[in-house]
Amino acid sequence: MRLNMFINGEWVSSINKETREIINPFNQEVIATVAEGSREDAKQAIVAARKTFDEGTWSTTPASERGEIVRKIGELILQEKEELARLETLDTGKTIEESRADMDDISNVFFYFAGLADKDGGELIESPIPHSTSKIVREPIGVCGQITPWNYPLLQAAWKLAPALASGNTLVLKPSEITPLTSVKVFELFEQAGVPKGVANLVLGAGAEVGAELAENTDVDLISFTGGIETGKTIMQAASTNVKKVALELGGKNPNIVFADADFDVAVDQALNAVFFHAGQVCSAGSRLLVEESIHDQFVEALVKRTKQIKLGNGFDDSTQSGPLISAEHRAKVEGYVEVGLKEGAQLVVGGGRPEQAELQNGFFYLPTIFTGCTSEMRIVQEEVFGPVLTVETFKTKEEAVKKANDTIYGLAGAVFTKDIDKAEDVARQLRMGTVWINDFHPYFAQAPWGGYKQSGFGRELGKIGFEEYTEVKHVYRNTKPEAVNWFS
Numbered sequence: 228m229r230l231n232m233f234i235n236g237e238w239v240s241s242i243n244k245e246t247r248e249i250i251n252p253f254n255q256e257v258i259a260t261v262a263e264g265s266r267e268d269a270k271q272a273i274v275a276a277r278k279t280f281d282e283g284t285w286s287t288t289p290a291s292e293r294g295e296i297v298r299k300i301g302e303l304i305l306q307e308k309e310e311l312a313r314l315e316t317l318d319t320g321k322t323i324e325e326s327r328a329d330m331d332d333i334s335n336v337f338f339y340f341a342g343l344a345d346k347d348g349g350e351l352i353e354s355p356i357p358h359s360t361s362k363i364v365r366e367p368i369g370v371c372g373q374i375t376p377w378n379y380p381l382l383q384a385a386w387k388l389a390p391a392l393a394s395g396n397t398l399v400l401k402p403s404e405i406t407p408l409t410s411v412k413v414f415e416l417f418e419q420a421g422v423p424k425g426v427a428n429l430v431l432g433a434g435a436e437v438g439a440e441l442a443e444n445t446d447v448d449l450i451s452f453t454g455g456i457e458t459g460k461t462i463m464q465a466a467s468t469n470v471k472k473v474a475l476e477l478g479g480k481n482p483n484i485v486f487a488d489a490d491f492d493v494a495v496d497q498a499l500n501a502v503f504f505h506a507g508q509v510c511s512a513g514s515r516l517l518v519e520e521s522i523h524d525q526f527v528e529a530l531v532k533r534t535k536q537i538k539l540g541n542g543f544d545d546s547t548q549s550g551p552l553i554s555a556e557h558r559a560k561v562e563g564y565v566e567v568g569l570k571e572g573a574q575l576v577v578g579g580g581r582p583e584q585a586e587l588q589n590g591f592f593y594l595p596t597i598f599t600g601c602t603s604e605m606r607i608v609q610e611e612v613f614g615p616v617l618t619v620e621t622f623k624t625k626e627e628a629v630k631k632a633n634d635t636i637y638g639l640a641g642a643v644f645t646k647d648i649d650k651a652e653d654v655a656r657q658l659r660m661g662t663v664w665i666n667d668f669h670p671y672f673a674q675a676p677w678g679g680y681k682q683s684g685f686g687r688e689l690g691k692i693g694f695e696e697y698t699e700v701k702h703v704y705r706n707t708k709p710e711a712v713n714w715f716s
């Protein structure tokens with residue numbers, strides 16, 4: 228499979244003719260050869276987006292028409308669901324069941340923002356000044372640079388593409404260089420849906436090359452980034468060239484608080500789901516378990532028993548529950564954190580190495596791993612591992628649980644399990660995080676905003692606010708009885 232970039236309505240190879248091989252993390256087979264863009268390709272895409280926004284008609288197309296095109300994209304994604312899911316599993320190693328669920332979520336995101344496209348007609352406000360009128364209107368920001376990670380390639384792209392298109396912006400998307408397949412496919416669907424030439428552009432390539440150009444270029448009006456915290460800091464600095472707007476969706480080290488009065492079996496099952504779903508390669512993974520001291524031993528015993536039964540394998544095998552990590556480099560990072568945990572004195576109770584099955588040896592597999600005896604001071608408790616590694620801490624009181632839960636630089640998501648709903652709501656109120664789940668873990672949907680407190684980033688995706696993030700707010704004031712003011716008479 229040979230795939231190109233989409234710039235100004237044309238499928239093009241990179242100016243320097245460079246290419247990159249894309250591999251399947253399950254067996255390291257080459258699944259595609261794609262164009263490898265450079266800064267020059269990014270500049271061409273930005274010029275196209277700039278010219279289209281400034282001279283084209285997309286931003287002035289009736290919002291209802293834009294909404295219909297965005298809705299059509301959602302319909303085409305559903306029609307192509309199986310092919311998109313296949314590509315996503317090939318690219319990431321996640322199970323085909325997860326990929327299918329992602330595609331349902333993604334089509335819903337396009338449907339949701341299609342519906343919002345023409346709903347904000349602005350508002351009239353009561354001017355305090357006689358003989359005047361005031362109205363507040365929202366307008367598209369302009370050229371949007373969009374940079375996405377490898378763990379949910381099309382889902383994280385959809386969270387940016389759909390609102391940007393629905394609100395009348397033009398855009399340049401740079402997906403992760405290691406998982407571009409579904410982003411390329413969705414741009415084919417953009418063409419079919421009638422997205423005008425130059426409105427949406429796709430550049431493939433390395434972050435420090437193509438991504439950096441998007442962040443620095445003074446013809447870009449907003450940079451929306453989803454990825455790691457260090458990259459986010461780099462992008463923040465780069466964006467200062469023209470004081471462009473910045474939206475950052477960064478990492479997390481997400482606490483999962485389990486009180487003794489929780490439904491035990493539900494809490495055990497959800498704790499597994501929280502940290503081992505998609506091999507822990509989830510920004511909101513519940514990788515920090517905080518369990519009330521009185522149930523700790525029983526809870527850990529139940530967790531370990533279930534963890535040993537998790538079936539690793541090929542994402543296309545329906546019996547597989549967890550796939551490989553994305554790359555050898557990422558597995559090495561996870562292995563490094565396991566070493567750190569051991570050196571810090573955490574107790575390894577399950578996992579902590581690579582599986583031995585012959586059929587898994589060509590993939591970047593790592594066993595689901597649990598450490599007990601952890602404390603807030605440990606690096607393995609403070610830092611995002613982004614793999615199938617759970618740390619377990621204990622607490623005696625609600626106050627201690629909240630203090631420990633809030634005690635990292637992150638603030639993306641967290642959960643609390645208890646049958647005492649007043650206690651749950653009180654904990655939810657005190658957690659410094661963008662999402663708090665009560666007696667559940669992981670649900671997210673188009674209607675609810677997503678984003679972080681503290682160093683998990685700023686800005687929100689999804690929800691009405693996710694649409695507004697792609698607009699500027701303008702106050703239009705009219706004097707209905709113009710006369711000289713004679714200030715300098």
Ligand SMILES: NC(=O)c1ccc[n+]([C@@H]2O[C@H](COP(=O)([O-])OP(=O)(O)OC[C@H]3O[C@@H](n4cnc5c(N)ncnc54)[C@H](O)[C@@H]3O)[C@@H](O)[C@H]2O)c1
Pocket residue numbers: 374375376377378379383401402403404432433434435437438439442453454455456458459461462476477478479509510511611613639684
């Ligand atoms: N908050 C969220 O919603 C969310 C969702 C998914 C993933 N994430 C986070 O993403 C991270 C994992 O993804 P990753 O490994 O792809 O992150 P990453 O930061 O390594 O890369 C993310 C994207 O940034 C690009 N990039 C890299 N260096 C760049 C630079 N100097 N300038 C511009 N772009 C650059 C990459 O090419 C990629 O497209 C984790 O920290 C995870 O928590 C957050």
Ligand SMILES: C[N+](C)(C)CC=O
Pocket residue numbers: 378379382508509510511671677
């Ligand atoms: C899809 N999401 C944002 C919940 C998790 C991303 O890693």
